[in-house]
Structure formats: C-alpha cells, structure tokens
Amino acid sequence: MNRLDSLFQKKKNNILSIFITAGFPKLNDTASIVKQLQASGADFIELGIPFSDPLADGPVIQDSSTVALANGMTLKLLLQQLREIRKEVNIPILLMGYINPVLQYGIEKFAKDASEAGADGIIIPDLPMQQYLEEYKSTFDQYNLKNIFLVTPQTTEERIRYIDTNSNSFIYLVSSSSTTGKKTGIDGAEDYLSRIQKMNLKSATVVGFNISNRDSFQKACKYANGAIIGSAFVKAVSNSNDVAQSTKTFVDSILN
Amino acid sequence: MKAVSKYGVSENGYYGSFGGAYIPEILYNNIEELKSKYLGISQSEKFNNEFSELLKNYVGRPTPLFFAKNLSEQYKTNIYLKREDLNHTGAHKINNAIGQILLAKELGKKRIIAETGAGQHGVATATVCALMGMECIVYMGETDVQRQAPNVARMKMLGAKVVSVHSGSKTLKDASNEAIRDWINNPENTYYLIGSVVGPHPYPDMVARFQSVISNEIKGQLKTILGKENPDYVIACVGGGSNAAGAFYHFLESEDVKLIGVEAAGKGIDSGHTAATLSVGSAGIIHGSKTILMQTADGQITEPYSISAGLDYPGIGPVHAYLNEVRRANYISITDTEALEAALNLTKKEGIIPALESAHALAALGKLQFKKEEIVISNLSGRGDKDLETYTNYLNELKYAKQN
Numbered sequence: 001m002n003r004l005d006s007l008f009q010k011k012k013n014n015i016l017s018i019f020i021t022a023g024f025p026k027l028n029d030t031a032s033i034v035k036q037l038q039a040s041g042a043d044f045i046e047l048g049i050p051f052s053d054p055l056a057d058g059p060v061i062q063d064s065s066t067v068a069l070a071n072g073m074t075l076k077l078l079l080q081q082l083r084e085i086r087k088e089v090n091i092p093i094l095l096m097g098y099i100n101p102v103l104q105y106g107i108e109k110f111a112k113d114a115s116e117a118g119a120d121g122i123i124i125p126d127l128p129m130q131q132y133l134e135e136y137k138s139t140f141d142q143y144n145l146k147n148i149f150l151v152t153p154q155t156t157e158e159r160i161r162y163i164d165t166n167s168n169s170f171i172y173l174v175s176s177s178s179t180t181g182k183k184t185g186i187d188g189a190e191d192y193l194s195r196i197q198k199m200n201l202k203s204a205t206v207v208g209f210n211i212s213n214r215d216s217f218q219k220a221c222k223y224a225n226g227a228i229i230g231s232a233f234v235k236a237v238s239n240s241n242d243v244a245q246s247t248k249t250f251v252d253s254i255l256n
Numbered sequence: 257m258k259a260v261s262k263y264g265v266s267e268n269g270y271y272g273s274f275g276g277a278y279i280p281e282i283l284y285n286n287i288e289e290l291k292s293k294y295l296g297i298s299q300s301e302k303f304n305n306e307f308s309e310l311l312k313n314y315v316g317r318p319t320p321l322f323f324a325k326n327l328s329e330q331y332k333t334n335i336y337l338k339r340e341d342l343n344h345t346g347a348h349k350i351n352n353a354i355g356q357i358l359l360a361k362e363l364g365k366k367r368i369i370a371e372t373g374a375g376q377h378g379v380a381t382a383t384v385c386a387l388m389g390m391e392c393i394v395y396m397g398e399t400d401v402q403r404q405a406p407n408v409a410r411m412k413m414l415g416a417k418v419v420s421v422h423s424g425s426k427t428l429k430d431a432s433n434e435a436i437r438d439w440i441n442n443p444e445n446t447y448y449l450i451g452s453v454v455g456p457h458p459y460p461d462m463v464a465r466f467q468s469v470i471s472n473e474i475k476g477q478l479k480t481i482l483g484k485e486n487p488d489y490v491i492a493c494v495g496g497g498s499n500a501a502g503a504f505y506h507f508l509e510s511e512d513v514k515l516i517g518v519e520a521a522g523k524g525i526d527s528g529h530t531a532a533t534l535s536v537g538s539a540g541i542i543h544g545s546k547t548i549l550m551q552t553a554d555g556q557i558t559e560p561y562s563i564s565a566g567l568d569y570p571g572i573g574p575v576h577a578y579l580n581e582v583r584r585a586n587y588i589s590i591t592d593t594e595a596l597e598a599a600l601n602l603t604k605k606e607g608i609i610p611a612l613e614s615a616h617a618l619a620a621l622g623k624l625q626f627k628k629e630e631i632v633i634s635n636l637s638g639r640g641d642k643d644l645e646t647y648t649n650y651l652n653e654l655k656y657a658k659q660n
Contacts, residue, residue: 052424052556053542055436056280062423074554099278100540104555125280126541150281154443159284177282178441 002144003092003120004169007043008204008225015226016041016217016254017206018233019096021048021064022081023073029243030078031085036244038089040251045089046123046228047082049075049097056125058181060231064238075101075110079117086118094148096123107136111143121146121169129163141168148172153192160199170204173224180209181231185216193223214254229254263508263575263584269457270546271578277456279544282440286448287456289363294462297362298355310354311469314387315344317351319470321477321633326605333626336487337608337636338474340499345380347611347638348467348499349451353380355466356449357388365447367391371435373400373428373495374566374613375407376638377451382416392416395434397427400565406642425559428495428569432543452496453573456544460501460573467502474633475506487631489624491516493616494587495531495567497576499637504585514586517576518620520562521589531560532589533572534580542571548580563592563646564612566638594619596650599640611638612646 007015018037022030030047037045050068054061075097082093095114102110102124114122122145127136132147140147146169151160154177163171173196175186186193186207193207207220208228220227233250240246269275269291277287297303311317319339328335340348360368368390372378378394385392394416401408401420411418424430432454439448453460453467475485490507492500494517507513522530530536537548542557550558550570560570579585590598595612598619603609610618614637626632640647 052558053429053433055433055543056282056440058437066423069556076554100542100551100557101555103540104538104551104553126278126544128277128279128281128284131276131278152282154282154285156285174282177443179437182441 002146003090004044004146007092008170011043012225014221015043015206017044017046017226017228018042018251019046019048019228019230020237021050021061021068021234022078023050023068023071024064024234025067025238025240025243027071027073030081032244033237033247034085034089034093036247037251038091040248041255042091042251043226044092044094046094046096046230047078049078049095049101051098051101054098056179058179058231060181060234064234075105079113082117082119092120093118094121094123095119099124099127108139111139111145115143115145119145121148123148123172125150129166133166150174151196153177153189157199160196160201164201164203167203170206170225171201172228173205173207175207175209175211175220178209183210184212186210186220190223193220197223217254263579265457265461271575272581274545274547274574274577275457275460276546277544278541278546279456280440282443286439286443291458293363294359294458297359298462298465303358303362306358307355311351315350315354316342317469318473318477319343321474321481324606327602327621330605331621331626332628333630333632335621335632335634337634338470338503340470340635340637341608341610341614341639345376345383346641347376347380348470348502349377349380350383351469351502352451352463352466352498353377353384353449356462357384357390360390360447360449361388363447365445367393367442367446368449369393369395369435369438369446370449370451371395371428371431372451373397373431373568374564374611375400375404375411375642376566376611378416378418379407379410379414381449381451382411382414385416386414393419393438395419395421395431395438397421397425397431399426400428400431403646404565404642427560427565429557429560436543452498453501453575454496454543454545454571460545460575463498464501464505464575467498468505470499470502470635471504471506474503478631482631486510486513487633489514489516489626489630489632490635491518491617491620491633492635493518493567493613493637494572494576495520495569495613496571497573499635501573501575503633503635504579508584515579515584516620516624517585517587518616519587519589520564520567520595520616521591522561522563524591525589529561531562531568531570533570534576534587535589537570537572545574547571547574548577564595564616566611566613567616588620588623590616590619590623596647598622599647608636609640609647610636611640612643614638
C-alpha cells in the first residue's frame with residue numbers, strides 16, 4: 001500500500017509535513033535532515049527538486065534552490081540519496097518540483113526511478129490538471145506515484161469538486177494567493193478554509209504556504225487534516241552547523 | 257485580425273506540439289478568463305474602432321515601407337525597410353501594448369504588470385498605462401537596468417514603478433519570473449501585459465494578432481508600390497519573437513514568401529555565450545509554454561547571452577519553435593559583432609540608427625543570397641537611441657584598434 005494512503009487512513013488530525021530542498025544547505029545534508037524529521041515526529045516529507053526558475057516560490061525557497069544547484073544537486077543524485085534514505089525512513093516522502101526537470105529526465109523513467117527509490121507521490125505546481133490527466137496519469141498510476149493537486153482561494157467550488165474527483169491522495173490547500181513564504185501566518189484564510197471544510201471532500205486536505213510556527217500550524221489543523229511547513233523550516237536550517245539539531249529544535253517548537 | 261488556420265494556434269493553445277498553458281493553479285482563473293474572452297473582445301467592433309484609432313493617431317501608423325536604395329545596391333537586390341522604429345515610443349512593442357491595455361480595461365483590471373528586456377516593452381506599457389490612467393509596475397533585470405538606462409528614465413517619467421530584478425542572470429528571463437510571481441501574488445486585480453509571443457496560451461496567439469498589423473500593412477504597401485502583395489523574403493529578429501510573428505503573420509499561408517527569423521548568436525553559437533535558442537536548445541517548458549529552450553541535460557534553464565538586451569532570452573515563442581520544426585520559416589543567427597557592423601552600415605548608408613535587436617535582422621542580409629529582381633523586407637523593429645552608448649563604445653574600440 002502507498003505510504004500516503006496508510007498515513008491518511010491511520011491519522012486524521014494534526015498531520016505535520018515538512019518541506020526541504022534536496023541538497024540544501026549542503027549537498028549531503030538531506031539524509032540527516034530527513035532522518036531527524038522522522039525521529040522528531042513529522043508525519044511526511046516533501047523533498048524539493050531544485051530548479052533554476054522556481055516560479056511559484058518566494059525568496060527563501062528560490063535561494064535554497066540556487067544553493068542546492070550550486071552544490072551539485074541533480075534529480076538523478078536526489079533519487080540516489082532517496083534510495084539510501086529509504087533504508088532508515090518509513091514515513092511518506094513526496095517529491096516537489098517543477099515540470100521541466102521531470103520532462104528532461106523522461107516521464108516514464110522518472111516515474112519508475114522515483115517509485116523504486118521510495119517516493120510516494122509528487123507535487124508539480126506548473127503541471128495543470130488537464131495535462132496531467134492526458135499525458136502523465138497512466139504512467140504515474142502504473143508506478144503507484146500519487147500526484148497532488150493544489151487548490152487556492154481563487155478556485156471555484158465546481159473546480160474543487162472536479163479536482164477532488166480526480167485526486168487519488170490528499171489535496172494541497174494553498175492558504176493564500178501568493179508565492180511560498182510570502183506572508184507570516186494564515187490569518188484571513190479562515191473563511192476560505194472553513195468553506196472547503198464544509199464541502200466534505202472525499203480527499204484528505206493539508207494546508208500549505210505561510211505556515212511558519214506552532215500557532216499557524218494549529219490554526220490550519222482546525223480546518224484540515226494537517227499542514228505543511230516549507231520556507232520557515234528552510235530558513236531554520238539555512239545557516240546551521242548541525243542540521244539534525246536544528247531540525248529537532250524546529251519540529252519540537254511546532255509539536256511540543 | 258483574421259485568424260490563420262494552418263499555422264495558427266489550436267483550440268487548446270498548441271502549435272503542433274508546442275505551446276499550451278503550464279501554469280500554477282493560482283493563475284487558472286486568470287488564464288481561463290483570458291482564454292474565453294480575448295477573441296470575443298478583440299474582435300468586437302468597439303474594440304477594433306478604438307484600437308485602429310489609437311494605432312493611427314497615437315502610435316502614428318501606418319509606418320512607412322521605405323525602399324533602401326543604398327542598401328539595395330550593396331546587396332544587389334531590392335530591400336524595403338518596414339519602419340517600426342518610427343512608431344510612438346520607438347519600436348513595434350506599442351502595437352501589442354495598445355491591444356492588451358484595451359483588453360485589460362474591458363476585463364476591469366486596474367493594475368498592470370510587465371517584464372522588459374531592452375526596455376522597449378516596458379516603455380510601451382508605461383506609455384499606455386499613462387494614457388489610460390492605470391497603475392504600472394515593470395520588472396527589469398538589474399543587468400538590463402544598467403545597459404538600457406535611457407529607457408529606465410523614460411518609464412519612470414511616465415509614472416511606472418521599475419523593479420530591478422536581482423535573481424539569476426538578471427536579464428529578461430528573470431524579469432519574466434518575477435512578473436509571474438507578482439501575478440501569483442495579485443491574481444484578482446492585476447493584468448499581466450506580456451510583451452512577446454511567449455508565456456501560457458492565449459498570450460502567444462494574442463500578441464501575434466496584435467502585431468499582425470505589421471504584415472497587414474506590408475501587404476497593402478507592396479500592392480501600392482509594386483502592384484503585388486507578396487515579397488520574396490521577410491526578415492525579422494527573434495528573441496521571444498513578437499516582431500517576427502507580426503511580420504510573418506499574413507504571409508504564413510503564402511508558401512512562396514520566404515520567412516527568415518534571426519536569433520542572437522552572442523559571441524558565437526558554440527561559445528557558451530549565446531541566445532540562439534533554436535541552434536542550441538531543446539524542447540521543454542519555460543514561462544508556462546512548451547517550446548524550445550536553452551537548458552542543461554538536467555532540465556535547468558541556462559543563462560543566455562547577447563549584446564542586445566531584447567534578444568537575451570533562453571526561450572522562443574512556441575509559434576517559432578513550430579515554424580522551425582515544419583520548416584515554414586528558416587532561422588539563422590548573427591553574432592554581436594555582425595550586428596554592430598550592420599547597425600553602423602545602416603547608419604552610414606541610409607541615415608537610420610537601428611536598435612541593436614533590429615541590427616541582427618539587417619546583418620542577415622549579408623548571409624543570404626538574393627536575386628537582383630527579388631523583393632526583400634527587413635523589419636526594422638526599433639530605433640537605436642537606447643543603444644547609443646553601446647554603439648559609441650564600439651566605435652571607440654574600433655578607433656583604438658586602428659591606432660594600435
């Protein structure tokens with residue numbers, strides 16, 4: 001069974017996901033960070049595939065991408081590292097990245113290699129639903145790779161229903177119309193989140209963008225099954241000499 | 257604004273396998289709204305009256321089709337220059353800016369954002385925003401802010417806020433990234449006025465339609481001058497490719513008209529310092545569109561280089577990727593030095609200082625073999641005032657080299 005399916009079956013509330021760019025801050029830090037995230041109680045992990053032109057990201061994740069690429073991170077190396085990480089880490093791991101590197105790697109080869117390395121799903125912000133359904137879905141399904149869709153405050157109810165119907169895992173609720181890490185907190189998103197909560201979607205929901213601390217995490221969890229922290233965590237490890245310790249401190253500050 | 261079928265965009269936004277709309281979900285409504293309304297609005301009588309009136313009395317169209325006698329003698333053929341440099345604001349960019357600002361107004365948008373490379377599109381956008389009383393924010397790479405200072409000053413005087421972009425190579429690609437990020441952060445009140453035939457569908461088609469006035473006029477002017485509508489060649493420079501798309505548009509289905517797109521080779525296509533996308537690029541997705549782009553084997557977009565800020569872009573409009581693939585148009589490339597020489601040559605021979613971008617199209621004249629009786633159109637997309645510093649430096653270098 002896909003690890004994401006098991007997670008959402010077992011746990012319904014306060015699911016914590018952490019995003020980290022692969023190869024950041026140092027090329028080989030990813031394994032230590034991911035292992036510590038599991039040890040400290042994160043429920044699943046999003047591993048960023050660094051890209052030269054991350055359109056949906058704010059400065060923090062943009063910079064982490066630039067550093068990771070300068071460190072020599074590639075999609076191939078990322079999958080090699082993931083294969084090693086999987087020897088010790090059992091929680092779900094999603095890959096998050098832009099479509100162009102996936103396209104160059106080759107869609108089928110990517111789906112196969114990512115799945116074999118231990119990825120459970122993928123989030124590609126610039127891959128629209130229609131293209132996914134027409135050109136990617138059958139391949140991703142074949143390798144049991146979940147494709148995660150985003151919903152934003154602008155998404156109409158009709159389209160949310162359509163996304164829910166075509167989704168085979170959780171739906172990523174973008175807390176505000178913004179790039180990542182643009183604002184602090186999700187004040188102002190309550191109406192939107194509660195509107196979606198009342199729609200009783202078949203898919204689980206996880207809130208992301210602008211969740212940065214315990215307070216915003218707990219607020220988001222009132223309306224969804226969990227929440228994702230990205231920029232705030234990337235920032236927390238960016239200047240760290242001991243990424244495992246910084247990871248532990250950060251996750252503790254959210255959960256305890 | 258007649259649609260071309262064979263080489264036109266498909267209903268879902270593709271030219272062959274190129275095009276489409278690869279955009280984050282946040283922009284879904286914006287793109288859907290544009291897609292469903294751009295044709296209806298731009299083909300309405302009200303829109304067309306306003307568009308035509310502004311092109312005539314504000315922009316100064318039609319632009320002349322000038323027989324360049326001295327250039328014709330030099331290349332032993334008949335060369336006509338389509339004088340887009342004589343438009344208000346000094347380039348073809350204003351045609352599209354007028355069209356899109358009228359569209360933005362119809363859509364009820366109040367805040368306009370744009371990216372710019374050489375600054376010509378930024379100036380055109382700032383100009384139409386001043387005219388319409390709209391807020392204007394222009395994203396421009398830091399490198400371009402420095403090398404195109406006169407245009408930065410113009411934009412500011414016109415009331416635009418110019419945001420200097422510090423990411424990546426600090427040129428047009430990065431300015432486009434930042435404009436898209438702005439749009440993501442302000443999807444409800446903001447209209448993104450894209451300056452070239454790039455970006456997600458329907459932008460490439462929309463921009464090509466607004467620029468198609470260029471080829472429409474050429475047809476009428478040739479008819480008057482020569483008694484026939486079609487030339488043998490149409491030559492235009494290509495960064496994203498909007499002036500080329502406009503100059504080719506009404507000739508696409510006349511297969512006897514040879515269409516030549518000219519990319520910037522920079523220091524040479526094998527030098528690692530080039531913007532000749534079709535020579536060194538491969539298929540991928542950039543700024544919401546599937547096209548040919550310059551990238552590493554790992555799918556990272558690489559930094560382009562050209563002396564000309566307007567051609568310094570690692571992608572190309574999907575329509576050009578398609579026209580190249582099906583060989584309806586031929587694409588060649590011209591180096592920095594060849595472009596500089598062509599600019600000096602035109603200045604000396606015809607008394608016209610061209611933009612560095614347009615100088616690439618002029619340099620192509622020396623690369624092609626024409627027959628004496630053939631009719632060659634070179635689209636002079638912009639004027640060279642903004643490039644005076646580059647030209648002066650080059651002239652000084654030449655003088656220095658001569659002395660030593």
